[in-house]
Amino acid sequence: MIQRWSLRLNRHKSASGAEVRTAACRLLSLVLPANQELGSPSAGSAANAAFWHTFDRSAPLLLRAGLTIAVFWLTWLPFLRHGRPLHRLDPAQQTAFLQGMAQSRFYVHRQLTLVVKLLASLALGTDAGARQVLMQRRP
Amino acid sequence: MNLLDGAVLPKDGEKTADFVIVGSGPAGSAVARAVARAGASVLVVEEGPLRKPSDFHADSFQAMADLYRDLGGSLTRGPAPMPYLQGRVVGGTSVINGAISWRLPKDIHDQWCKADPALTLALPFDTLEALTDEMERELGIAPTDPAIAGTHNALFAKGAQALGIAHRPISRNVVQCQGSGGCLQGCRHGRKQSMDLTLLPQACEYGAEIMFNTKVLRIDHDHRRARGVLARSQGGGLWRLQARRAVVLAASAVQTPCLLWQSGLRHGPVGEGFQGHPGASAAGFFREPVHLWQGATQGHEGIGLRQEGLKFEVLGMDIGVAMTRLPGVGQELSRHLALLPHMAEWGCAVKAQARGTVRPSLLGRPVVRYQLTDADMAKTRKGLSILAQMLLAAGAERVHLGVHGGPTEITDPRQAQAFASEGPRDPRAYAMVLTHLFGTAAMGSDPARSVVGPDFGVHQLAQLYVADSSVFPSNTGVNPQTSILALASLCGQRLAAAG
Incomplete structure (x- = not known):
């Protein structure tokens, strides 16, 4: 009986973990989208399985918790105003919301946005193709 | 190098050496080399992995995951938390820093001695200068x-x-x-003279052994003197590492005071300052x-x-x-x-x-x-x-x-x-x-206001020494690696001479 519950719990955990991961990738892509002109991918697509494996293995609990909170908060806070989560807003609304969070008078909002921006940048920095493009490009 | 990988040590065990040194950064490496050169047996214990220059990554994320403590995400607590960066690898922070080398400024040394005149004799500036000269020559500082x-x-x-x-x-x-x-990602060309490429191999040539992927849990003592440390290998084994002559803490200004606390050694301002x-x-x-x-x-x-x-x-x-x-x-x-x-x-x-x-x-x-x-x-x-x-x-x-x-x-x-x-x-x-963390086991002559004495020995316990930047009475305003090397070399020479 205990084993069955334990299995169910683990299944539930991995399912919710996968959902958080999908939501995190979506958020990273919104914070650092692809640049068509340069040919760089979005941070979300650069954050592949290897990236998350390394993150899970190395990140301290506080950072992992910070990312989960940031994903939830930044995804669902727009619901209060627009009745839709962040990824269902139109691009102009998404940009306005993220900029508002980055410049918010609330320290926590700024920090949560910074955590996601940091991870988005690090994720894109792991993409060999993006590195080559970004290091050589001239405006 | 004489290496023992904690990742492949699933069973409990014991080892004995004259000196057990906790941490393989600049402080631990300098002490290890000094005492090993004098003929003592030495065991250096390092929590992090061993890496070669060819293992280092070009991108910062992989480098931070592999070489930095907590993926570089260790945070201070307070109204405005900020990250503090520490290496967690054989060679410590010397592997991932910018290689900036500053001599201990005379004005800072004067301030220390003014605050506690006993330090004038304990840390003679001329001796520190001579040790710095030696380090500058050996590490190609230019x-x-x-x-x-x-x-x-x-x-x-x-x-x-x-x-x-x-x-x-x-x-x-x-x-x-x-x-x-x-x-900052570790020099992939092996040109940075970090401790893993310089002092540690030299210490090993004199017989020192490095046990990596092994975390020290606490100091083993009988309330009068240190006997060794208790450590957990990454493979899961519990290791009793006994020190015949002394235990030397060189685990950084964050980890060293924590080890003292966890070992019940809380006399004086441990972890303060x-x-x-x-x-x-x-x-x-x-x-x-x-x-x-x-x-x-x-x-x-x-x-x-x-x-x-x-x-x-x-x-x-x-x-x-x-x-x-x-x-x-x-x-x-x-x-x-x-x-x-x-x-x-x-x-x-x-x-x-x-x-x-x-x-x-x-x-x-x-x-x-x-x-x-x-x-x-x-x-x-x-x-x-x-x-x-x-x-x-x-x-x-x-x-x-x-x-x-x-x-x-x-x-x-x-x-x-x-x-x-x-x-x-x-x-x-x-x-x-x-960056550059100091002062959590400060040196001084007064046991009520300092943690270690002018001989680097912990006031509360015999045969326990601290050699890292925890002993600095204050921050220095400059990059501390070379100052740490000089002070730790002095500590090592004195331990070696103590016989």
Whole structure:
């Protein structure tokens, strides 16, 4: 009986973990989208399985918790105003919301946005193709 | 090297050596070599893995995951938490720092001796100078060669010169640097003379053994003297590492006081007096390419305001980290990616007055409480103001400070100047990073006001010594690696001579 519950719990955990991961990738892509002109991918697509494996293995609990909170908060806070989560807003609304969070008078909002921006940048920095493009490009 | 990998040690075990040294960074390496050279048997215990230059990664994320403690995400607690960076690898922080080498400033040494005259005899300045000379020779410490410094460093020199701030190429422990800009990810060319490539192999030639992937849990003692340490190998084994002559803690100003606490050694100000050098940075955008990931990672510095507690440095970095300094989020950030090759990033290190504490949490993890003072924030504002002026003087078209409530961008020197008086007071407005950690097991003659005595021995317990920057009575205002090496060498020589 205990084993069955334990299995169910683990299944539930991995399912919710996968959902958080999908939501995190979506958020990273919104914070650092692809640049068509340069040919760089979005941070979300650069954050592949290897990236998350390394993150899970190395990140301290506080950072992992910070990312989960940031994903939830930044995804669902727009619901209060627009009745839709962040990824269902139109691009102009998404940009306005993220900029508002980055410049918010609330320290926590700024920090949560910074955590996601940091991870988005690090994720894109792991993409060999993006590195080559970004290091050589001239405006 | 004589190596023992804790990852393949699933069973419990025991080992005995004359000296058990906790930590393989500059302090542990210097002590290990000194006592091993004198013929003692030595066991160095390191929590992190062993890596070769060919193992190092070009991108910052993989490098931080592999070589930095907590993925570089260790945070202080307080109203404005800030990350503090520490290496977690054989060789310690010397593997992932910018290789900046500063001699212990005489004025700092004088301050220490004035506060506690016993230190005049305990840490003779001439002896420390001689030990520093030796380290400089052995680690190839020399000013950065202009031929490999790169545009980023050259622009810094131009900016400092224009503002009349004394500046110079940074002296670094790098031999035949190729200017590949990868110091902070570990030098993939093996040119940085970090401890894993220098003092530790030498110590091993004298017979020292390095046990890595093994975390020390506590100091084993009988309330009168230290007998060894209890450690957990990554493979899961519990290891009793016994010391015939002494245990030497060299685990950093964060981990050392935690070990003392966890071992019930709390007499005196253990974990108090935590100091560091918080740093802030400014990004400048130039018309010409800068390529801040090329050249010497940190090759030039502004030293004219050191007496005021400000030091300026070039901050070369990988693009993964550099992107976080681009303005904006979303489409705005994406557009700014095109500016990356034209961005320069310069930092100021503040000799902060703030004193914090370090204690282990219930789970045994270090908790660092630290809050900058108003005076520290005034220095930070002045530092950023000067950096912005330097960037503009060097030719930057605009400067981005990334300070909440400050100007979005600075294009005019008067605007930059005004930031010193008009910039936000609240530390939460700034994105700062804490480096160079000191003072949590301070040296002194009074057991009530210090943790270790002038002989580096812990007041409370015989045969237990501390050799890392925990023993520094204050922060130094300059990069501490060479000072740590000098003090730890002195500690090692005395332990060796004690017989």
